[in-house]
Amino acid sequence: MTRPDGAELAVTITGEGPGLLLVSGLGGTAGFWSRIVPVLAASFRVAVLDQRGVGASTRGTAPVTITTLAEDAAAVATELGGRFALCGHSTGAAIVLTMAAGRMCDVSRIVLSAGWLQPDPYLRALFTTRLAILERAGYAAYEQMGRFLGYPAETLVAAGNFATPDRLPEGREVEERQRWSERIGALLDFNGTDLPPCVSVPTLVVGTPDDLIVPHHHQRATAEAIPGAAFAPLSDGGHFYPQTRQAAFLDRVLPFLSV
Structure with missing residues (x-):
């Protein structure tokens, strides 16, 4: 799809059922989710995208910020139509939180995986x-x-x-x-501390204690800040646990998404 600033976003849809948009982290590629899309597609219409300037998507002229990336992802969901559950990992969690708090599209529920509200020291x-x-x-x-x-x-x-x-x-x-450099800049500029009270949909927060990139206390703080959020950590798996602990990740996410 084409964005107003000229960015062309590459989007892939797999499966049928309720809408589910997966938003990857700093790398920004749809391929991050390739191992679990076939499982999710058995129950959902799963959408994945390469974020602007990454993979098969072009950069456009707009600044790369968390807000811009959230607007891109929301435009994808809106164009596809219907309500969407959102699942974001790492930087993708910041994007999904921004989408849900800002009511940028019709959201049914959200999963925030390995995310944070604000960069700490x-x-x-x-x-x-x-x-x-x-x-x-x-x-x-x-x-x-x-x-x-x-x-x-x-x-x-x-x-x-x-x-x-x-x-x-x-x-x-x-x-x-x-x-x-610009994607890391977007990450470091993000401050979502005012967003949790604006989230009005069911929320699941996931993380793991051995994450060396986004330490586990960030997920605990996020779950505590969002009204009614559920917290379902894994025991281990590193930062990329949706890939390294696929079954454990799906054991937490699938029941929440299927309600």
Whole structure:
């Protein structure tokens, strides 16, 4: 679909039933959800998108902020029609929270996974450091460090990919640095502390204690701030637990979505 600023958003629809829009995190790709879409599509009409400037979607001219990304996702749901449940992971949780609090589309319920309301000193220091790695060591080193932060050690050992990353060609390097610098900037600029009282739909908050990117206290604080929110943490799985602990994630999310 085309946005007013010219951004072209790549959207994929799978399955039939009540609407469910999945919103990924900092990476912004629809592919983040590829392992669980087939399961969810047995019960839902599942929509996934590449966020602006990522994957098959073009950047457009609007600034990349959490509000802009929320408006994009809401436009997708509105164009598809009907009520949608929303599930967002990490930065996607900030996007979904913004959508629901602002009543940007017709929302039935929301899942906030590995999210936060406002960057604390830990998040600011972590992402400032990641920006420094991106700028000084290059995108490949930045991406590999993200894997070390995001996945449990056993997952990385099983994959066995510990090769020293090669630097990208100059043009691609500049492109990737710009893309991820502005997306990290959007993350660090987000302040959702005034949004929880505006959420009027059933809410499930998910997280895990071994998340090194968005520590678990953020999910506890989010669940406490949103009226009536349910809190259903996993025992482990790292930041990318929808991939590494797929069954445990679905055990929490599916019953909530199916009510």
